[in-house]
Amino acid sequence: MTNQADDLLPGEAASLPMEVGAPPVSDAEVLGVWRRWIRQSNERLGRDEELPTELPLPNPGGKTPMFSFRMPMLLILRARARADREGVSLAKVVTTFIDQYGRSEIGSEVKMVVPAAGGPRRSRRGSK
Secondary structure, eight states: OOOGGGGSOTTTSSOOOOOTTOOOOOHHHHHHHHHHHHHHHHHHHTOOOOOOSSOOOOOSSSOOOOOOOOOOHHHHHHHHHHHHHHTOOHHHHHHHHHHHHHTSOTTOOOOOOOOSSOSOOOOSSOOO
């Protein structure tokens, strides 16, 4: 007889350990945390949603699930204004950041980098 705890994926029974410099999360860890998230949601809401057995495929042309997060209004407005200036949607900015964050080494910071070349730049020096 196998121990049920032995059948759990990493992150399924409890939070993954924080190890600065560890490699990015693996697909097994992503699936384990997702399964824990669904299990906790089922318990909280009295549902019986089936636990996922594999990661979802990317859906470039399909419907993207909607999530909501609480953030200070000024952060959203500032990001929306910058996205407007750059001609991109705020959803694209958030998606890009979350993708980079999720694929980065544990404990690392995602940084914004100014491209070497591109559109017109304003001088940082004040005009005299």
